[in-house]
Amino acid sequence: MEKLVIKGGTRLNGDVVISGAKNAAVALLPATLLVDGICTINNLPYISDVKISCKILEELGAKVTWNGNNEVTIDSRNIESSAAPIDMTSKFRASYYLIGALLGRCKSAVVGLPGGCNLGARPIDQHIKGFELLGATVEVIEGKINATAKKLVGTSIYLDKVSVGATINVMLASVLAEGTTIIENVAKEPHVVDVANFLNAMGADIRGAGTDLIKINGVKKLCGNSTYSVVPDQIEAGTFMLAAVATKGDITVKNCIPEHLDCLTAKLIEMGVNIDINNDSIRVYTNKRPNKANIITMPYPGYPTDLQPQIGVALSLAEGTSIINEGIWDSRFQYTAELNKMGANIINQGKSAVFEGVEELYGSFVEATDLRAGAALIIAGIVANGETSITNIYHIDRGYENIEEKFRKLGANIQRVVEEDIF
Ligand code: EPU
Numbered sequence: 001m002e003k004l005v006i007k008g009g010t011r012l013n014g015d016v017v018i019s020g021a022k023n024a025a026v027a028l029l030p031a032t033l034l035v036d037g038i039c040t041i042n043n044l045p046y047i048s049d050v051k052i053s054c055k056i057l058e059e060l061g062a063k064v065t066w067n068g069n070n071e072v073t074i075d076s077r078n079i080e081s082s083a084a085p086i087d088m089t090s091k092f093r094a095s096y097y098l099i100g101a102l103l104g105r106c107k108s109a110v111v112g113l114p115g116g117c118n119l120g121a122r123p124i125d126q127h128i129k130g131f132e133l134l135g136a137t138v139e140v141i142e143g144k145i146n147a148t149a150k151k152l153v154g155t156s157i158y159l160d161k162v163s164v165g166a167t168i169n170v171m172l173a174s175v176l177a178e179g180t181t182i183i184e185n186v187a188k189e190p191h192v193v194d195v196a197n198f199l200n201a202m203g204a205d206i207r208g209a210g211t212d213l214i215k216i217n218g219v220k221k222l223c224g225n226s227t228y229s230v231v232p233d234q235i236e237a238g239t240f241m242l243a244a245v246a247t248k249g250d251i252t253v254k255n256c257i258p259e260h261l262d263c264l265t266a267k268l269i270e271m272g273v274n275i276d277i278n279n280d281s282i283r284v285y286t287n288k289r290p291n292k293a294n295i296i297t298m299p300y301p302g303y304p305t306d307l308q309p310q311i312g313v314a315l316s317l318a319e320g321t322s323i324i325n326e327g328i329w330d331s332r333f334q335y336t337a338e339l340n341k342m343g344a345n346i347i348n349q350g351k352s353a354v355f356e357g358v359e360e361l362y363g364s365f366v367e368a369t370d371l372r373a374g375a376a377l378i379i380a381g382i383v384a385n386g387e388t389s390i391t392n393i394y395h396i397d398r399g400y401e402n403i404e405e406k407f408r409k410l411g412a413n414i415q416r417v418v419e420e421d422i423f
Contacts, residue, residue: 004390004404006381007413008363012249014410018237018256019045019401020070020230023306024191026094027168028198028230029053030101032074033060034175035202037224042071044230045401048394049092056098059085076224079105086112086144092398096124096165099147100172103136109147113140118331118370130157130170134177154179154218162187162299167214168195175204177218184213189300190260194231201226232280234260235306235372236400241265241284242310243379243407245273246317250285251410258282263303267293267311271318292320292357297327309335309376316344317383318357326351335373338366342384363388371399378403382412 020043028041030053044050046069054064054072061080065073082102089095089112102109114124124145128138134157136149154177159166167186172195174181186192188210196209202224205217237256241264244251258265258277265275265282271290276283293315297305305328315322316339326332333353336346341364345356363386368374374396381388390396393416396403404414 001391001419002393003417003419004378004381004393005415005417006363006378006388006390008381008384008386008388010247010382010411010413012243012247012251012382012407012410012412015252015254016240016406016410017254018232018240019043021045021191021194021233021235022047022049022399023094023164023189023235024194024231025050026053026092027097027191027195028228029057030097031172031195031198032057032076033062033079033101033105034172034199035076035222035224037077037222038073038075039202039224040067040071040073040227042227042229044070044072045233046070047397047399047401049094049398052088052091053094056084056088056095059088082106082108083110084112089114093122096127097169097172099127099131099145100169103131103147103149104152104173104176107149107151109145111145113143113145124165126159126161126163126166127169130159130166130183131173133157134170134173134181136173152177154181154216156182157184159183159185164189164192167192171196171199171206171214171216174216174218175199175206175222176220179218181216181218182213183216186212186214187299188212190231190234190257198228201228232256235304237261237282238264238304238307239310239375240406241268241282242307242314243382243410244284245271245286245290245314246379246383248287248289249410250283252281252283254281256280256282263301264307267295267303271314289357289359290314290318292318292322294323296325299328302327305329305332306372308332309372310379312336312346312353312355313339313376313379313383315355316346316358317361318355320357322355322357324353324355334369335376338369338373338377339380341366342380342388360385362386365389368392368395371395375400375403378407378414382407382414
């Protein structure tokens with residue numbers, strides 16, 4: 001088992017280059033199944049969710065060629081199967097995109113129920129509602145989702161809940177459907193727009209991505225033969241911005257789209273942090289404890305739930321008392337118990353937590369309870385006095401490329417250690 005060992009007490013300083021967005025990449029890769037041709041995707045983050053997505057594409061009959069760590073060429077002309085390997089799909093959440101993509105391409109999909117971070121209930125009823133309205137029959141039997149359709153026909157779909165996954169999945173299923181599909185009350189995250197841009201570059205006709213309503217005019221075929229670059233990861237960028245705040249450091253986050261981070265920069269200014277924004281970079285610097293702040297997480301362009309644990313670390317060190325209300329997931333505060341082991345003073349009840357700011361944290365043995373919790377604990381370990389060990393780091397490897405190397409370049413003393421299992 002691997003763990004991260006951090007010797008803390010460091011102020012981070014320097015530049016960090018942001019990778020392509022995980023949550024875009026894990027949708028773009030299944031989307032290539034819709035392309036009857038060859039396409040190349042670059043700026044892919046080299047993370048385990050991406051590697052496993054590529055393996056699944058190969059199992060389905062696609063030819064996947066890696067051109068270095070961050071680019072793949074995918075030839076989906078000879079897709080042989082619409083049944084994805086259950087052992088692989090159950091390893092990560094975004095495997096649900098295979099349902100929309102395979103249904104669109106083959107009019108049939110068999111995919112294991114998705115795995116991923118345990119953040120509480122993660123229903124996919126809105127995905128299924130969309131597929132059914134398009135004309136599919138969907139059954140969940142013995143841990144598998146089985147979707148079939150004689151044909152898919154465009155229609156109006158109103159999502160009951162703003163959902164990133166349902167928006168993208170229904171979009172994937174309707175690109176090759178007959179006629180026009182209108183999806184209302186959709187998610188507006190940058191990765192939703194990125195998937196629409198990719199599909200349009202391959203010949204789809206999708207309008208309105210990034211607004212509340214997406215209109216898809218079905219086309220007969222997507223052709224490929226082009227190269228697409230994954231949008232920069234706004235959550236990775238935000239993670240390093242918050243690392244600068246918590247460590248009273250000075251970090252320039254490069255290769256990001258500053259507008260995607262407007263909600264975070266506004267909050268950091270409220271917290272007394274200095275921010276310089278350029279075309280594709282943001283400098284975050286401070287030499288004092290942040291001011292207290294209140295946060296409520298919401299769909300984009302609200303404050304993202306995926307940056308909630310990371311700002312939790314900064315607020316646990318802020319002057320005064322802060323409150324975070326989690327608006328998306330039921331169990332996104334598991335990291336607070338780990339932070340309390342490091343000297344934080346956080347009371348969590350349900351979907352709210354009160355952060356009584358403390359002056360310092362100290363090193364401890366903690367567990368990455370999910371992906372973003374793991375990133376938050378790395379930041380806490382870098383701030384803390386003494387040594388911190390973080391276990392269950394496979395969660396972190398699912399979503400951050402070269403995370404310890406990037407933090408080391410900023411001055412952190414962080415090592416990956418292989419530990420013998422005791423039991
Ligand atoms: N929801 C439903 N029914 C559905 C779908 C969602 O009730 O059919 C609810 C969920 O329970 C949740 C809310 O709607 O309360 C939003 O869920 P959404 O579908 O937007 O989440 P997701 O697509 O499963 C993606 C990201 C998550 C991120 C959320 C919210 C991927 C692969 N995952 O999940 O990312 O937290 O959107 O922005 O894109 C992460 O990267 O750490 C992560 C968890």
